[in-house]
Amino acid sequence: MMPLVVSEIVRQTPSIVSIRLARPDGDVLPPWEPGAHVDVQLVTRQERQYSLCGDPADTRGYRIAVLDEPLSRGGSHYIHRHLQVGRRVYVRPPRNLFPLGQAPGYLLLAAGIGITPILAMARHLDAVGAPWRMLYLSRRAEDVAFTEELAAFGDRVRVHLSGTEGRVDLREVLGSAASGTDVYACGPQRFADALTGLREALPEGSRLHLERFEPAKREFRPNEAFTVRAARSGREVAVPAEWTMLQALRGAGVEAPGSCLRGVCGSCALPVLDGVPEHRDSLGTEGTSVVYSCVSRSLTPALTLDV
Numbered sequence: 001m002m003p004l005v006v007s008e009i010v011r012q013t014p015s016i017v018s019i020r021l022a023r024p025d026g027d028v029l030p031p032w033e034p035g036a037h038v039d040v041q042l043v044t045r046q047e048r049q050y051s052l053c054g055d056p057a058d059t060r061g062y063r064i065a066v067l068d069e070p071l072s073r074g075g076s077h078y079i080h081r082h083l084q085v086g087r088r089v090y091v092r093p094p095r096n097l098f099p100l101g102q103a104p105g106y107l108l109l110a111a112g113i114g115i116t117p118i119l120a121m122a123r124h125l126d127a128v129g130a131p132w133r134m135l136y137l138s139r140r141a142e143d144v145a146f147t148e149e150l151a152a153f154g155d156r157v158r159v160h161l162s163g164t165e166g167r168v169d170l171r172e173v174l175g176s177a178a179s180g181t182d183v184y185a186c187g188p189q190r191f192a193d194a195l196t197g198l199r200e201a202l203p204e205g206s207r208l209h210l211e212r213f214e215p216a217k218r219e220f221r222p223n224e225a226f227t228v229r230a231a232r233s234g235r236e237v238a239v240p241a242e243w244t245m246l247q248a249l250r251g252a253g254v255e256a257p258g259s260c261l262r263g264v265c266g267s268c269a270l271p272v273l274d275g276v277p278e279h280r281d282s283l284g285t286e287g288t289s290v291v292y293s294c295v296s297r298s299l300t301p302a303l304t305l306d307v
């Protein structure tokens with residue numbers, strides 16, 4: 001992890017602050033692309049994931065934004081009440097699980113704090129002259145963050161205030177996109193679930209790319225015990241029904257990465273060499289050759305992993 005310092009805190013709305021993080025010596029930071037996030041370790045040693053919402057051309061600072069959530073797991077409470085300019089925080093280099101692909105056009109959808117990766121995407125698409133537009137959903141005008149930056153994009157950005165305008169018709173929004181338009185969306189669980197259920201409303205040739213903060217709600221079969229073969233060390237690790245794969249690997253002394261422990265950040269990805277994983281993450285890994293060990297399990301009695 002990189003030791004960084006808080007170089008600026010800006011109140012964006014009554015419940016959102018943006019925070020700029022820089023190296024203590026002001027040197028350049030590892031580069032990033034729109035959609036990337038960083039894992040931030042707080043004093044409690046808990047790690048939280050925050051999308052980068054600054055300008056990728058700002059090579060000496062990462063900007064994140066944090067919502068003050070009454071039901072937070074502690075991260076936003078600490079940041080809003082105790083974090084100050086000059087404080088040191090530890091940050092993993094950016095990783096991008098929500099990258100922009102090539103498309104003839106882009107529809108960006110943000111709800112609430114989901115504006116963070118979407119803002120970075122808008123800035124990039126605007127800089128390269130790609131056709132794009134954005135719909136930003138918020139309940140009240142005072143909850144809209146980054147207002148000045150968004151105003152600079154003119155009528156490419158539409159803000160919908162559900163408190164005064166009513167709930168937006170997402171089916172109509174998706175259906176109004178030109179065919180081939182790629183949709184990038186980020187927001188809270190209800191918004192993400194609604195979009196997932198509306199994929200069939202997308203125009204022909206369009207794809208929906210979604211970033212979730214919270215795990216998707218799904219039902220799984222009861223946990224069963226299985227074995228992990230750690231190919232690099234040749235160790236066999238038993239995963240009891242009540243343990244996660246990550247817990248079992250770490251408990252056996254196998255070094256395995258992990259951060260959110262909820263199947264949303266992607267940091268615990270391990271390549272599968274043999275066996276059939278039961279994917280329980282919210283990252284859309286069906287059919288891929290990696291497994292997210294913090295939540296996923298095995299459909300076969302054993303899984304061989306490249307760890």
Ligand code: FES
Nearest residue numbers: 259261266268294
């Ligand atoms: S630790 Fe975040 S997906 Fe597993």
